[in-house]
Amino acid sequence: MKKTFTALITGATLAAVAGAAFAEPAKSEDLIKWRQSAYQVLHWNMDRLKANIDSPQYNKDDGIKAANTIAAIANSGMGSLFAAGTETGKGWHPTSVKPAFFTDGKKVGEVAVAFNKEANELAKVAATGDAAAVKAQFGKVGQTCKACHDDFRRKD
């Protein structure tokens, strides 16, 4: 295996990884940690956009940054972070994903497409700076979050 980028940066495992042919596939623990991180980046930007919408003076520039970050995560290809072997396990914490996520591909596809569509629309609407339109579109994105949580995220 070749060194990963992390090893490149830290040098910590340089000796351990030198000399082999291909990048090591990411470990399940990393995949789970990365998807939990991506959802936290969404959380940050949804909270941030909500606070902006609720404030007396909507900040167009901050709204654009939040919306673009949400859209970027939606477009990032998170599906690869739900690879086989990540049905259970721990990243930052034990995964909250329900088993159905890995078996009901049709429904997963539907919620993913819905989130992508509304997140990309959010970025477009935020670019206009129309606070009322951003608020309405923010609600639509939130509904796609909730739809996926209802079906595929454990409550415990």
Add this chain to the structure above:
Amino acid sequence: MKKTFTALITGATLAAVAGAAFAEPAKSEDLIKWRQSAYQVLHWNMDRLKANIDSPQYNKDDGIKAANTIAAIANSGMGSLFAAGTETGKGWHPTSVKPAFFTDGKKVGEVAVAFNKEANELAKVAATGDAAAVKAQFGKVGQTCKACHDDFRRKD
């Protein structure tokens, strides 16, 4: 305080947060968790792009997704996640930031601008699908990561 987006989704703290005027400022613990998460999203996409560059068959579409996600995080306005009160504390884990990050604004600005510049250039280069050019630009982005780590991230 108004309800945050999280409360909106979960309903968990609805009773506690109804009826007041403004969104509650994020807690220091959340800010630290969110910045640690954003760096993990960078980590995921730098590792992913490195593996792609090292593979026998460079995947243009996956390279674009990785580069766009890196650029989006660079443009997200992470400075707000380093608000006063987050010099120490714990998100997913105790923060690794050095105290100098909060006092050497000039140097922080320089490393931030350098990262933004190279990350946005990475997205442009990835759009061309030229694997050799992506590899070269990936290296430049990595140098800006390293520059910041050297100055502002604790080794322990």
